[in-house]
Amino acid sequence: MSRSSLEAAVPPNAEILLDTSVVLAYLNASEAASPAATVVIDDFVRTGRNRATISVVSVAETLVRPFAAGAAAVRIVDAFLLHFPNLTVSSIDYAIAREAARLRAQTSLKTPDALIIATALSAGIPIVVANDAKWASVIADAAPIVTLCHLDVHVPL
Numbered sequence: 290m291s292r293s294s295l296e297a298a299v300p301p302n303a304e305i306l307l308d309t310s311v312v313l314a315y316l317n318a319s320e321a322a323s324p325a326a327t328v329v330i331d332d333f334v335r336t337g338r339n340r341a342t343i344s345v346v347s348v349a350e351t352l353v354r355p356f357a358a359g360a361a362a363v364r365i366v367d368a369f370l371l372h373f374p375n376l377t378v379s380s381i382d383y384a385i386a387r388e389a390a391r392l393r394a395q396t397s398l399k400t401p402d403a404l405i406i407a408t409a410l411s412a413g414i415p416i417v418v419a420n421d422a423k424w425a426s427v428i429a430d431a432a433p434i435v436t437l438c439h440l441d442v443h444v445p446l
Contacts, residue, residue, distance in 0.1 A: 298438040306409040308419035309347040325440040
């Protein structure tokens with residue numbers, strides 16, 4: 290996705306929810322989606338152009354490799370997740386779990402994906418940034434009040 294496409298898909302001051310795939314692409318810096326993820330996280334979130342939320346589910350998914358790598362890697366990722374400017378971690382409550390159940394019943398999403406999308410719905414976050422192509426139809430059908438910004442990796446930044 291080009292920078293101008295990202296800027297159009299994520300308007301200034303719009304709150305966004307970051308999927309795990311975006312966080313991992315940012316932290317790994319070697320994935321095809323890493324350049325687009327870096328624009329979103331460094332240029333949009335870090336600067337305050339957009340506030341971002343991640344689900345606590347993304348915390349669990351993001352910390353798997355660091356725990357396998359060792360304590361130093363865990364400290365680096367913990368610091369990012371806990372202290373990155375304009376980034377909030379959202380816990381799962383009853384409303385989010387209930388919304389995730391509805392999404393799963395309607396779309397057959399796996400529980401982690403349903404919880405992440407339900408976090409956006411429950412918090413009224415209008416844009417979900419992800420790198421999962423199958424989410425487009427799920428969001429269109431089951432969560433039409435949310436817009437998906439898919440980090441299409443076919444167009445260089």
